Amino acid sequence: MNRPNPPIVLDPTGADHHAEHRLLRAHGAAVLVDVLGVPAWSVTDPLLLRKLLTGPDVSKDARRHWPAYDASVAAWPLALWVAVNNMFTAYGADHARLRRLVAPAFSARRVAALRPVVESLVTGLLDDLAAEPPGEIVDLRERLAHPLPIALIGHMMGVPTSRREGFRSLVDGVFDTTLTSDQATANAVRLYGLLDDLIAARRAEPGDDMTSLLIATRDEDGSTLTEAELRDTLLLVISAGYETTVNVIDQAVTSLLTHPDQLAHLRAGRSDWHDVVEETLRHEPAVKHLPLRYALTDIPLPDGRTIARGDAILASYAAANRHPDWHGPTADTFDITRPTKDHLAFGHGIHFCLGAPLARLEVATTLEQLFTRFPRLTLAVDPRDLRPLPSLISNGHQALPVLLRAR
Ligand code: HEM
Numbered sequence: 001m002n003r004p005n006p007p008i009v010l011d012p013t014g015a016d017h018h019a020e021h022r023l024l025r026a027h028g029a030a031v032l033v034d035v036l037g038v039p040a041w042s043v044t045d046p047l048l049l050r051k052l053l054t055g056p057d058v059s060k061d062a063r064r065h066w067p068a069y070d071a072s073v074a075a076w077p078l079a080l081w082v083a084v085n086n087m088f089t090a091y092g093a094d095h096a097r098l099r100r101l102v103a104p105a106f107s108a109r110r111v112a113a114l115r116p117v118v119e120s121l122v123t124g125l126l127d128d129l130a131a132e133p134p135g136e137i138v139d140l141r142e143r144l145a146h147p148l149p150i151a152l153i154g155h156m157m158g159v160p161t162s163r164r165e166g167f168r169s170l171v172d173g174v175f176d177t178t179l180t181s182d183q184a185t186a187n188a189v190r191l192y193g194l195l196d197d198l199i200a201a202r203r204a205e206p207g208d209d210m211t212s213l214l215i216a217t218r219d220e221d222g223s224t225l226t227e228a229e230l231r232d233t234l235l236l237v238i239s240a241g242y243e244t245t246v247n248v249i250d251q252a253v254t255s256l257l258t259h260p261d262q263l264a265h266l267r268a269g270r271s272d273w274h275d276v277v278e279e280t281l282r283h284e285p286a287v288k289h290l291p292l293r294y295a296l297t298d299i300p301l302p303d304g305r306t307i308a309r310g311d312a313i314l315a316s317y318a319a320a321n322r323h324p325d326w327h328g329p330t331a332d333t334f335d336i337t338r339p340t341k342d343h344l345a346f347g348h349g350i351h352f353c354l355g356a357p358l359a360r361l362e363v364a365t366t367l368e369q370l371f372t373r374f375p376r377l378t379l380a381v382d383p384r385d386l387r388p389l390p391s392l393i394s395n396g397h398q399a400l401p402v403l404l405r406a407r
Pocket of ligand 1: 087088089099153236237238240241242244245248285286287290315317344345346347348350351352353354355356358359360
């Protein structure tokens with residue numbers, strides 16, 4: 001076998017992801033890595049990655065297409081990522097069936113209709129912040145970046161307000177790659193407990209929300225959606241809705257506050273908030289590596305090596321987004337005026353993020369209102385003291401302390 005020796009062990013703490021991604025890119029289009037003990041090909045070349053994500057040679061269905069599935073998931077902390085039964089891990093017709101059930105709620109038209117809801121949620125959160133005494137340090141992740149997506153997805157999914165906070169630490173746990181296998185299993189058990197409570201509550205008292213809609217679909221015709229698929233679809237949408245948008249808000253605010261020249265472009269009207277959203281998604285994407293995909297056939301690499309049939313593949317979106325072949329010698333620079341801000345932050349192909357229009361709306365609305373209302377916003381700590389989330393998947397900070405106004 002053409003395995004490089006030894007595989008690069010990915011750091012589960014995510015302490016210096018940029019250095020790690022540079023190392024991965026230095027090994028060519030794809031390199032064998034160790035993902036918490038599981039071998040996989042990290043693909044960092046954007047051309048190859050897009051080809052694999054749109055071609056017929058790769059699947060996300062571990063049960064059908066990953067020979068190492070049984071041996072790997074037993075004690076793997078990321079087992080949930082590959083074992084769920086929803087569109088995220090489905091292949092072919094199953095994927096189309098499961099995605100179709102949820103997709104209409106996230107269409108560009110339905111999301112545009114949510115704009116007033118998003119605007120008023122952001123205004124409410126900023127009103128609360130404005131009530132803080134001048135000079136008070138506030139954690140923007142805690143007070144703004146988290147509550148907005150939680151409120152919005154909670155509203156769409158019919159999660160009662162009293163239960164929304166309960167999901168939060170459990171969803172954080174799904175993205176925390178420093179948990180042991182036992183801790184991750186315990187986290188998943190508690191998460192499924194909350195999902196079952198939610199299903200029971202909406203079954204007893206249906207509402208005008210997506211959970212009720214999916215339950216009705218399931219109860220009318222079990223062949224459209226199994227009970228396991230119902231639970232795991234809720235798990236997917238709630239987790240995706242809770243975790244990722246938070247990180248983009250966090251990273252966009254951090255990047256603007258540490259790059260005053262970029263903020264000046266906005267204030268001078270040379271760029272707009274959408275430029276900030278897209279450049280943040282390119283430069284510091286919310287998802288660094290996405291586990292996992294599987295080769296359905298031998299896939300030759302440009303340098304003569306081969307991803308063998310059945311091998312696992314890791315879509316290394318963050319490393320691809322800064323590839324010099326794509327964005328030139330300034331790929332590492334945060335530049336909202338960059339003419340082409342293309343990125344893979346939402347994936348590519350049939351699994352392209354369903355929540356992209358919603359996430360874009362949430363982040364742009366938040367940034368515009370935040371910087372308009374608090375034009376003197378500053379970081380309250382040295383940027384080097386911002387600690388990354390303990391994750392090789394999620395790309396955000398543990399906290400984002402800011403001063404809303406000068407002291
Ligand atoms: C800025 C925030 C977000 C980012 C960066 C993001 C990123 C991603 C990525 C990278 C994927 C592709 C996974 C793959 O490679 O297969 C994905 C899929 C998905 N995302 Fe998002 N996401 C975000 C927000 C959301 C939101 C708000 C929702 C919905 C509430 C959502 C729902 C989904 C779903 C359902 C999928 C699975 C699609 C499929 O497998 O067909 N995402 N997301």
